Amino acid sequence: xxxxxxxxxxxxxxxxxxxxxxxxxxxxxxxxxxxxxxxxxxxxxxxxxxxxxxxxxxxxxxxxxxxxxxxxxxxxxxxxxxxxxxxxxxxxxxxxxxxxxxxxxxxxxxxxxxxxxxxxxxxxxxxxxxxxxxxxxxxxxxxxxxx
Amino acid sequence: xxxxxxxxxxxxxxxxxxxxxxxxxxxxxxxxxxxxxxxxxxxxxxxxxxxxxxxxxxxxxxxxxxxxxxxxxxxxxxxxxxxxxxxxxxxxxxxxxxxxxxxxxxxxxxxx
Numbered sequence: 445x446x447x448x449x450x451x452x453x454x455x456x457x458x459x460x461x462x463x464x465x466x467x468x469x470x471x472x473x474x475x476x477x478x479x480x481x482x483x484x485x486x487x488x489x490x491x492x493x494x495x496x497x498x499x500x501x502x503x504x505x506x507x508x509x510x511x512x513x514x515x516x517x518x519x520x521x522x523x524x525x526x527x528x529x530x531x532x533x534x535x536x537x538x539x540x541x542x543x544x545x546x547x548x549x550x551x552x553x554x555x556x557x558x559x560x561x562x563x564x565x566x567x568x569x570x571x572x573x574x575x576x577x578x579x580x581x582x583x584x585x586x587x588x589x590x591x
Numbered sequence: 592x593x594x595x596x597x598x599x600x601x602x603x604x605x606x607x608x609x610x611x612x613x614x615x616x617x618x619x620x621x622x623x624x625x626x627x628x629x630x631x632x633x634x635x636x637x638x639x640x641x642x643x644x645x646x647x648x649x650x651x652x653x654x655x656x657x658x659x660x661x662x663x664x665x666x667x668x669x670x671x672x673x674x675x676x677x678x679x680x681x682x683x684x685x686x687x688x689x690x691x692x693x694x695x696x697x698x699x700x701x702x703x
Contacts, residue, residue, distance in 0.1 A: 464614075464645070485645065554648055554684065557684075
């Protein structure tokens with residue numbers, strides 16, 4: 445992924461809104477369709493929230509780092525890196541088996557449902573790589589959150 | 592945009608009008624409001640989300656918590672939402688099967 449901009453956020457939940465704002469402005473500048481910008485905004489919010497919460501729980505003072513920008517294949521890429529304890533993401537169909545009474549655990553489901561491509565990499569913390577079509581489709585394929 | 596919360600009675604229902612952005616930073620205020628309303632005996636709640644600009648999974652979790660609270664008092668919690676970008680996240684997470692979701696407040700208030 446070719447990422448042009450980097451945003452370093454203190455691990456405080458008040459900055460999640462700033463992350464949404466900055467990334468969506470960059471996506472609009474890249475020509476992303478409005479409908480996709482809305483998908484991007486939610487996915488960025490979810491991944492940034494998870495990263496900041498991980499730092500808070502681990503009392504990790506270092507920043508959460510977002511890097512983002514248009515890629516070479518007409519997509520917009522966002523990578524969110526934290527140095528928290530990391531987690532093993534639930535499988536894609538996990539939400540179908542969850543109890544409705546659970547109040548958390550839907551963030552990864554939303555990221556998977558809204559991004560055209562996502563990768564969760566557990567290392568020293570977590571790296572979440574997401575890609576979104578700048579137009580409404582990737583290579584003629586509708587994204588999986590639109591139906 | 593900050594979160595706005597206003598409630599009023601409509602017959603035997605309590606309408607909670609939510610506006611602005613509901614995320615990890617603002618959702619605790621929505622949670623507090625729902626806890627307060629249920630504690631005061633408001634058990635038939637309609638959450639009007641017409642003016643919500645943004646909602647993520649943190650907000651969904653708070654609504655699920657609210658639904659659990661009212662159901663423990665044999666109450667109900669329904670939603671008013673006509674924005675596709677918000678309805679989409681209810682569909683993706685399967686919560687359209689959990690919450691009654693109405694296009695308009697009138698429709699929600701008429702629903703028995």
